[in-house]
Amino acid sequence: MAADIVLNVAGASKRFGGVQALSDVGITIRSGEVVGLIGPNGAGKTTFFNVITGLYAPDSGSFELGGKPYKPHLVHEVARAGIARTFQNIRLFPEMTALENVMVGRHVRSGSGLMGAVFRTPKFVAEERAITQRARELLEYVGIARFAEYKARTLSYGDQRRLEIARALATDPTLIALDEPAAGMNATEKGVLRDLILRIRKDGRTILLIEHDVKLVMGLCDRVTVLDYGKPIAEGSPYDVQRNEKVIEAYLGAGHKAH
């Protein structure tokens, strides 16, 4: 069913000088799915992420979000269109409180301007109240409501990751893209994260996940796309991908056999 497709990217290519970082990468994500994007270091996973979220302008490719074509050239337009992302190396607003961080996420779904703010119009006050309430709900949702008034930089690593997810959720995304959310987490934190991702999925959101932790990816994803040297080398269920010769070669080098 075409209507079910949230993100459809075909033929995305990106070159940095002499390096072909991405060549002809495509991905299709259906509503409610968790899709994994894996590959060895330098395979182009984050580049692909940056291309679909507008951070890098692609050299070519067609991009459709919810059946409508979108141009990934302006980052803020992509967020407005409905893709929210987190970053591999956490990018919060460190000197703002956790609550304010999530409130910034509501920016794109609210509209009051300068005059509303200066004159405190009833519309502004109502909108501001709604923003605060939604932000508190989201902090509660990811489980860090008690740190609402703390500056983001004072939160622990795992909590900062969760805050970043809450901030991304605040934009009401149709697709939430997580760039290595489990990087640097201990086993307990990974368990918490896994539960959170499953809950986000259960609540009807579609997720694109870059991850190194194969165990986490295999347990969470419905489908997995594997990149190597900027090219897609395999696509399918986690079970199939794990047994794919090319994937094993990419990860372990030639000469290893699947067992």
Place this chain on the structure above:
Amino acid sequence: MNKKLVAFLCTAFLLVVLPAVAQYAGNFWVRAIDFALLYVLLALGLNIVVGYAGLLDLGYIAFYAVGAYMFGLLASPHLSDTFSTIKSLFPGGLHTPLWAVIPLGAALAAFFGAVLGAPTLKLRGDYLAIVTLGFGEIIRVFLNNLDAPLNITNGPKGLLQIDSLKLPLVGFDFGRTGELLGFEVSSVTKYYFLFLAIVVCSVLICYRLERSRIGRAWMAIREDEIAAKAMGIDTRNMKLLAFAMGASFGGVSGVLFATFQRFISPESFALQESVMVVAMVVLGGIGHIPGVILGAVLLASLPEALRWVAGAFDLQSMTGGRIDAAILRQLLIALAMIAIMLARPRGLWPSPEHGKAAPAPVR
């Protein structure tokens, strides 16, 4: 809540009584306080650009100049004396009322803020500072040289005989000494209350902007521009808005300066003034309104206080003319700034630290 009310009433009382006390000591002091208020206005405006949006602007005084020259041209004999067309249109000379020029000055300065901000959108930090510094100087050089072929700004001679503020309907003249309940109210004291009212309005505007969607977007850009973009913030428009908003404060301040001083020349808008306003913001507590006000008041009044001290001890004759009061003043201000930055690197009155103690990690 009650405590807050008491503090508010005390502050209000002090602010009302202050000029009366200062006037008793001499109009010179009230004048110094008036200038301090203009600097507060400038610092509040720059705080929007530097403190909220995190864009280091070293040419901010240009917008002060734009406001001042706007009023200077619209309310002095210069234009009608120079151009016969204008003379024939306004035989009595141009006397645009201040109330009309304040919004116009704010709008023009905001326009200049956006125009000068536009080319700098992709720059950050040091690079942005250097470009804005250049723009600030360009405006001053223009004002200095636009006396030929058409004499628009009267060049380095400046604009003279600028109108002082009059309210003809109620017969109130800010330029003259008046009387209230048997007390003598000097011209500078009248201006004090006008400036104070405008500063209070500006503080309210800043405070409200800080706690709004726009204010949060500015701060998000300051904290991490890429993350702000990824959250759907149109950083280009938001930065332009910050430049324009900050500049409009400078414009209003400039209009007030022109009507108060009644004479302006490009000299008043030198680079040093820009640096001074940045110093006020940084020294007081960047991004924190009470801190910025404190910084502006301190740095604006310190030179006057030191001038008085140097004069009282007559340093010049004590040292046989080797130490000039003016030089000593500069030296002491520099020392004070270094001392403050060493002792309080985040400013004299920085925004309060939330969550000083790191929260317990997840278990």
